[in-house]
Amino acid sequence: MKGLKPLTAVDLFCGCGGVTEGLKAGGFQVVAAVDNDPVACKTYKMNHPSVHLYEQDIHDVDPKDILANLKGEKLDLLVVCAPCQPFSSQNRKKGRDSRSNLIMQSVRFAEILNPTIIFFENVPGLATKRFRGILEELKDGLNRLGYNLGEPVQINAADYGVPQRRIRCVLIASKSKIPTIPEPVTPAGKWKTVRDAIAHLPPLQAGQKDPTDPLHFARSHSPIAIKRLQHIPKDGGSRFSLPPELELKCHKNKKGYPDVYGRMKWDDVAPTLTTGCTDITRGRFAHPRDDRAITLREAALLQTFPVNYKFAGNSSQIAAQIGNAVPVKMVEAIAINLHKFIEGAG
Numbered sequence: 001m002k003g004l005k006p007l008t009a010v011d012l013f014c015g016c017g018g019v020t021e022g023l024k025a026g027g028f029q030v031v032a033a034v035d036n037d038p039v040a041c042k043t044y045k046m047n048h049p050s051v052h053l054y055e056q057d058i059h060d061v062d063p064k065d066i067l068a069n070l071k072g073e074k075l076d077l078l079v080v081c082a083p084c085q086p087f088s089s090q091n092r093k094k095g096r097d098s099r100s101n102l103i104m105q106s107v108r109f110a111e112i113l114n115p116t117i118i119f120f121e122n123v124p125g126l127a128t129k130r131f132r133g134i135l136e137e138l139k140d141g142l143n144r145l146g147y148n149l150g151e152p153v154q155i156n157a158a159d160y161g162v163p164q165r166r167i168r169c170v171l172i173a174s175k176s177k178i179p180t181i182p183e184p185v186t187p188a189g190k191w192k193t194v195r196d197a198i199a200h201l202p203p204l205q206a207g208q209k210d211p212t213d214p215l216h217f218a219r220s221h222s223p224i225a226i227k228r229l230q231h232i233p234k235d236g237g238s239r240f241s242l243p244p245e246l247e248l249k250c251h252k253n254k255k256g257y258p259d260v261y262g263r264m265k266w267d268d269v270a271p272t273l274t275t276g277c278t279d280i281t282r283g284r285f286a287h288p289r290d291d292r293a294i295t296l297r298e299a300a301l302l303q304t305f306p307v308n309y310k311f312a313g314n315s316s317q318i319a320a321q322i323g324n325a326v327p328v329k330m331v332e333a334i335a336i337n338l339h340k341f342i343e344g345a346g
């Protein structure tokens with residue numbers, strides 16, 4: 001952010017770098033990041049070459065090495081976006097999913113790095129009764145280090161300049177006063193829409209490519225899938241408009257999975273993008289007008305990645321990185337607020 005002294009940040013579970021991109025825009029210098037996915041790390045390195053990236057399982061990273069990267073400077077912000085899958089409503093595993101322990105790694109890093117603020121982002125499931133034990137454990141671990149963990153707050157990315165309904169659970173820890181989550185930048189009524197984000201892109205039919213943009217290519221669909229798409233009303237239609245002969249067998253007389261084969265709506269926000277965000281069988285991921293799934297470019301724009309952000313990997317690996325990312329604009333809005341708070345406190 002122009003005119004502001006950059007504050008230091010460390011990005012744990014950095015993935016392809018959605019958080020880092022937003023932190024940079026919000027006035028932070030990201031000193032180090034950790035992730036163990038080789039393809040996401042490749043993307044991260046292409047876009048953030050000056051950040052010291054630890055491409056390792058987090059359990060194997062020694063926080064003292066990260067401390068050395070700070071060269072004696074205080075760490076202002078530790079961001080922890082541990083995998084969401086263990087806390088997702090889709091996770092039907094009984095008992096504790098071993099991945100749910102990853103969030104506890106933050107305590108080991110906080111002990112050595114002593115950040116002013118710790119920011120956690122996850123799915124709303126983290127704050128439900130089922131995972132109360134984990135939150136309590138996190139709170140106890142941080143309390144032992146002198147941190148207070150604020151209550152979980154649910155926010156919608158759409159309120160922070162993101163053309164997408166994406167409800168997230170965020171928590172902030174601090175050794176003194178806990179900063180609040182910023183007021184919506186784009187409250188309901190001012191939400192950015194699918195039209196704002198992607199209407200300027202050239203129309204494509206299934207299987208077509210935009211020769212000027214390698215991420216704007218429409219995947220092919222089977223002839224029956226195309227037929228179904230042709231029957232889904234433009235601009236927000238759903239599978240419930242399909243004639244009986246085109247209905248999927250598993251959907252006959254069933255109300256479930258209402259978004260499968262659904263189209264996005266031009267003047268609304270997009271639904272939550274997931275790792276399957278370019279697959280019409282995995283959600284409301286069909287284009288509002290064209291008979292096809294959205295392209296990777298459209299998905300990246302709906303997650304507010306800048307157009308010059310580079311992605312490594314094949315199509316499904318890129319879709320997974322985009323779907324897993326924290327939307328850049330949402331992070332930027334929170335980062336600006338945290339920056340003001342830390343500067344004011346210091």
Ligand SMILES: C[S@@+](CC[C@H](N)C(=O)[O-])C[C@H]1O[C@@H](n2cnc3c(N)ncnc32)[C@H](O)[C@@H]1O
Nearest residue numbers: 013014015017018019035036037057058325326
């Ligand atoms: C929700 S995604 C992070 C998204 C990222 N913060 C962004 O904004 O683009 C969670 C990340 O945790 C990483 N991860 C999962 N298990 C890990 C482990 N044991 N060690 C390090 N990283 C891990 C995954 O590779 C994935 O990139």
